[in-house]
Amino acid sequence: MKYVFNKTMNKICLAEYYEIYIFYLQRSPRVEGMDRYSFPEPEELAVLLDLELRDTGEPQGKLLKRVKDVAKYSIKTSHPRFFNQLFAGVDYHSMAGRFLTEALNTNLYTYEIAPVFVLVEAEVLRGMHRLVGWTEGDGIFCPGGSISNMYAMNLARYQLFPEIKSRGLWGLPRLTIFTSAESHYSVKKGAALLGIGTDHVILVKVDDGGRMIPEDLEEKIKLAKSEGSVPFLVSCTSGTTVKGAFDPLDHIANLCEKYMLWMHVDAAWGGSVLFSSKHRHLMKGVDRANSVAWNPHKMLVAGLQCSALLLRDTTNLLKRCHSASATYLFQQDKFYDVNLDTGDKSVQCSRKVDCLKLWLMWKAVGSAGLEARVDKAFIHPEFVNVCFWYIPPSLRGKEENADYQEQLSKVAPLIKERMMKEGTMMVGYQPQENRVNFFRVVAFSPLISQKDMDFFLNEIERLGKNM
């Protein structure tokens, strides 16, 4: 308790912790090669961190070492040579918002304990709705895009079969979901979690660019119906994980209207194009969707996690679907408007405040500033993901060899291992369909310079040329 209530101690602690954080954010022992060492094995790392929890507490000096070690051995995802994921870097206004919400430590379920954040969340959702093209709607910040996608599935099913809430799956027909072959894996996870079943997620063919082919979607809808299934949801993607493809939303919306299906757009990655007057055409037709998942923690660098589910619905569907009306929390005879107690819309009870970091950043740089960031990240011909193979000298000109593909599949994992062990940068790789392992570089952080991109290419060459 001494640490909690001794204000001077806390002040020193916070200042020192912050200094360490900034120090390690700017310097990067695991990236840029300034402090090269082998990537520690988990057992070795556990020892370096001295993980064991003991009966007695530790003095301040020791705790500071703990903090330094945590920072030292962690991956510096804000470093401009971290190209590994669809998130990288944190805007410093967002970071300030995060410090604030962590320090205020509240729970976003009732107005009485989170008055500021209930209003902030509503305002941020309104701003996002406007960008989608809706004048009204509903929504909620969720713990990540996968959960947003699962919410959409649950809402779509509830809208069609409201009795599911009390009766469960009993008596429901076989339901089917349609999504592209290159959509996010959370669609299958959601189908499993919600009792729909992964066998009933129908994968629609994509074109060469990874975009859903609407003609194939229509054929598959007809086939499912003819087999006695009940199609209820199309989950489109705006910004697929690997190729960054945008499904043709307008065309898909026509089919959703024709067959009366819920149209969900997983725009976790691509949603930020809505800020750009130059690029928002990629999501033309999004305003016709029933729901949209959008993660500002990705391209907008709002920091993990910041993920919103947006709904066109104005009938309180979100609350009707998820509420449990706990009388100890959501009393209906409170002295203020109980509609401000948004917690019963959620499937969670405790919910972190994820809206402030976006609100503060949006306030700071404005929509124009966010538009400029999105525009800067774009790469010809479309979006941000760049996928490529590195062909080492030993494989060049050997494309006709029987084992060429097998040999090529080993290149990216080996280069990745080398870069991790040397700590120079990070980039991801994956196979996809008939394509063996290839790199996917995702470069959008405002911190990335031409120098970093040159370094990236030279480093791939350096790490791979002797294979």
Ligand code: ABU
């Ligand atoms: N949920 C997709 C994120 C995966 C990635 O960062 O590559």
